Each structure stands twice: as structure tokens, then as C-alpha cells.
Amino acid sequence: MITKRIIPCLDVKNGRVVKGVNFEGLSDVSSPVELAKYYSACGADELVFYDITASAEGRRLFSDILTETAKEVFIPLTVGGGINTLDDFDRVLKCGADKVSVNSGAIKNPQLIEDAAKRYGSQCVVLSADVKRVDGVFRVFAKGGRENTGMEAIEWIRSGVQRGAGEIVLNSIDTDGVKGGFDLEMLARVCEVVDVPVIASGGAGCIDDFITLFQTLPQVDAGLAASIFHFGEVKIRDLKQAMAAHGIPARL
């Protein structure tokens, strides 16, 4: 039976993990490579590296980090942030990424999804969408959630899958950072219109939020979070055990 995936997300700036972490047995808390190894050993099913660097130097560092990680960590690795062209896809895939996540780059140029899916296969192309309710309508936001594109989100995601996206990361801006649970209403709407895996993001504050997510919406394939893992508020091993105890398929 296929398991529900738990995915920690690491924001990387100038080659370092942005959010401070403090784990026992971890010598360098802001080293992406060390943290990736740690999460893999803890039972993370997959990792997301998000490059929030703007400079060329930072981008070069990010590529080095990726390469180092791929030499040490043998679980799927998704890379996002600053992916605007096929060359960007090429750069991170050569460094060991398995999947590439597009967000603002696809909003600027939706054809990017199609071109990338044709060249690398749909399984390689993840469409990540930052979505927020505006006057009761789900709207897509660009530039890290700062800019309302005015696009209706459900249709945007549906069309992205039609163009070839093989997976969806749905990040609810409304629940992100609130730690009150995933945005089940928004996720349910997306699951209705796509038949590719959907990864829930934004809002997880505790183990129960993941249990509620997978019990309420069995169509959701994975839960993604950052700070609750980084700060040790939720331990991946505990989370997996709780999932199994609730009858949710988990890789222990």
C-alpha cells in the first residue's frame, strides 16, 4: 500500500538554511547537507530545497549544496525557487534534483510547464501555488505570496496539470504560519479537479493537524512543513508513528 508522504522544506539562502534550528547531534544547524541527512535518517519521505537567493553567487552556492546533498542523501529531492527557464531545470537536475518546482516562473510563462514536461517528463514537474482567499475567491499569488495575480486558483492549477505538471504543492497563504491546521477546504477543491498527487502545505502546527489532513482528505498524498520540523515542535518519527497508530499508511 502506498504511504502518505511527510516532506520537510528547507529554505536556503546563500548556501545556508534560513530558519534557525537546534537538534541534538547536529553539528552545523544551518548546513543544508547536514540537515538533509538528519531528516532522511529521521524518516522524511522526501525533501524540498527552496532557493531564496537572488544573487548569482548565491545561486552558485545553491548548486554546490545540491550536489553535496545528492551525494549523501538517497531520498527524492525537489528543488524550487527561481525556476524560470528550461536552463534552470537543467541546472538543478544536473546537480541531483529529482523534481523541480515552478511557481512564479510558470505564472509569467505557463508554457514553461509544458516544455519542461515534454523534455523531462511530467513526474519531474511540480506546480507550486500560493493561494489566498480574496473576497471569497481563491486567488493565485506570485513572488512568494506578495503579489495578487488576479488569477482564479482552482482553474490555474487544473490548467497546470493539463499542461503537464505531475504534482501539485498547494500552499494556503490563509493558513500559513497560523499553525491551526492545513486548509482543508482549499485542498478539497483542488483534489476535485486534478488527478495527480497533491501535497498540502501551510498551517501544520502539530501532529494532529497531519492526522486530520489525511483522515479528512484521503486524496491528499503528502504533507509539507518547514518550521515545525526545524524547531523540533514535531518530530518526524513521532509523526509517522502517530499516523500508523491512526491507520494512515506511513513508512516507518
Next chain:
Amino acid sequence: MVAIIDYGVGNLFSLRCSLEKLGADVVVTGDRKIIANADRVILPGVGAFRDARQKLRDTGLDTLVCDLAAKGKPILGICLGMQLLFEKSYEFGEYDGLGLLKGSVRPLRGVIPADYKIPQIGWNALRFRKESDLFRYIKNGDYVYFVHSFYAADCDDSLIADCEYGADVTAVVQKGNVYGCQFHQEKSGDVGLAILRAFCFEEAAV
């Protein structure tokens, strides 16, 4: 020495790294002589069956792989590389494979219930069907990482493990010295590495 066949299909970086991590002497190459001299050969692959088959044919590596298999050299196909070992594929048409294993590659669609997503992406448990030296360091029920829309059918002859995905889906095959895994060992954590270790080393050497 383990040769990973490079025929222009897919990214071999992680696979090479995983073998290096195990301490294997590994080379990524399309050179016939080097492949022929290797102790073990890995046939990787992602993407479309037709393109991969064509590239193998264009490089003449298809006949080399078949010759080496006939001579008893251990050969491991991974993902699309496994699918290429079979007689036929019905992926967007009908194409001949290498024919080293009996059976054909067919779409998951129509075989599994409609509420199962395609591709199968994620970690699924192996169910051993026969004993194999590939399983030396892993146990029944261990999880491995799958990404695929097509699967090997009618392969009772070589099936040694499957997984449950709305149907019994072929996961590992073996016929003598010819092995294949549908999932990605190089992305399946410690379990994946343990399978690669079993392929790459004699028991005594570990």
C-alpha cells in the same frame, strides 16, 4: 567494476553517487569495451520506452546487453531500464524490448481502480513472491520509492516481488543473472542502497 550504461537517457548522477557511497568501483559509460569488461552492468532509464529503445539500438548497446546476459554477466535494469528487458511494451504504441525476460509492459490505467493516481508516485511496500539474492539485506514489507505509469505484466516467470497499488504491481524481477527493479533504488533510502549492495557485491565481500 560496475558499469552504468550511459545511452543518453535520464540523469545518472544520483545512481552513480549511491554506488560510490557503497564503495563500489563504478563507471558511467557508453563504451562497449568498458561495459563488456565490467563485472556487473546496470541499465538505467527514465522517460519514454520508444526513445530509450531507439537509443539503445542506435548505439548497438542492445545487442551488447543481450550478449552479456547470455554469457551470464549480472545485469540490473532500473525503472525504464527494467521495462526494456521485456519482450514488448505497449507504451503509446507497440514496441519490441530486449526480450531477455518473458512478459510485456502495459499501462497502469485500466488495470487499477480509477481513484488510484497515475503515475504511482511514492513509497510502497515490497511483497516478496520468491527468494532472491537481491533481498539478502532487506526484509519483506520494506518500503521503496516508485515513480511510474507503466508496469510489467505477464511476467510470472521472473516476478520475485510486487507491491499493492489497487492491483498487484510488478516491483522486482529476476531470471538467473538478469535482474530488474521498477522503483528507484538510488532514491529508496537505506533499503534501496541495500538492494544495490546485494547486486554489486558477493556476499563474502561485505
